[in-house]
Amino acid sequence: MKKYKVEKTKEEWKKQLSPEQYRILREKGTEAPNTGKYNLHFEEGVYKCAACGEQLFESNSKFESGCGWPSFDDAMEGKIEYVQDRSFGMVRTEILCSNCGSHLGHVFDDGPTDTGQRYCVNSASIEFNK
Numbered sequence: 001m002k003k004y005k006v007e008k009t010k011e012e013w014k015k016q017l018s019p020e021q022y023r024i025l026r027e028k029g030t031e032a033p034n035t036g037k038y039n040l041h042f043e044e045g046v047y048k049c050a051a052c053g054e055q056l057f058e059s060n061s062k063f064e065s066g067c068g069w070p071s072f073d074d075a076m077e078g079k080i081e082y083v084q085d086r087s088f089g090m091v092r093t094e095i096l097c098s099n100c101g102s103h104l105g106h107v108f109d110d111g112p113t114d115t116g117q118r119y120c121v122n123s124a125s126i127e128f129n130k
Helices: 010-016 019-026
Strands: 046-049 055-058 080-085 092-097 103-108 118-121 126-129
Touching: 010 019, 019 103, 080 103
Parallel strands: none
Antiparallel strands: 046 055, 046 126, 080 092, 092 103, 103 118
């Protein structure tokens, strides 16, 4: 099992995170589309991991994808871990916080910008700093 800079027990994570955050970040859940507070959020700043505070995405990489979740075309260097996900009969690339291993969402190769990437992220897995 991979070791992360931030390691906590299940009980410690449950004390720190809301039940919804725990379900998404630690149990690889997904929030319903078009329900997250950052889906249509476009202020200038930085999005960080809701579990450990690690900076993950800059606001200038965020775009409106129409998919119902916050979407970014790039991540900050070295901040994301990429894992093949074969759940639900699909092959996708799961994205995790490289600092604590928390589930953020998935990245797809169908982005509309020059990067060609669409990081599809659960609002519950991130926090925003102006």
